[in-house]
Amino acid sequence: MKGKKHSPEQIIKKLREAEAMLATGKSIGQVVQALEISEQTFHRWRNQYGGMKAEEAKRLKELEIENKRLKKLLAEAQLDKEILKEALEGNY
Numbered sequence: 001m002k003g004k005k006h007s008p009e010q011i012i013k014k015l016r017e018a019e020a021m022l023a024t025g026k027s028i029g030q031v032v033q034a035l036e037i038s039e040q041t042f043h044r045w046r047n048q049y050g051g052m053k054a055e056e057a058k059r060l061k062e063l064e065i066e067n068k069r070l071k072k073l074l075a076e077a078q079l080d081k082e083i084l085k086e087a088l089e090g091n092y
Helices: 008-023 028-035 039-049 054-089
Strands: none
Touching: 008 028, 008 039, 008 054, 028 039
16 A cells, blocks of 8 residues: 655645644654654654755755666666677677
8 A cells, every 4th residue: 555645845844743742742643643644654754854944855855856867877877888898899
């Protein structure tokens, strides 16, 4: 079962709500139930986005996507290089 995808802005908003609920004395179990997320997701979000502003989180997500694209391009370029190298050596 695939879960929902939350935007960085939504995550930041939910983390702020969670902090407010925790400050009023609610337990983590009650907070994650109110936010409709798992406890594991809450801790992962807090580790990744804790203390960030919405703009920073959005920029982080954009950089992660760009990094993934660049890694894919590098892998393809290295594969092309290996193919050309083998063709020049005559090992095909």
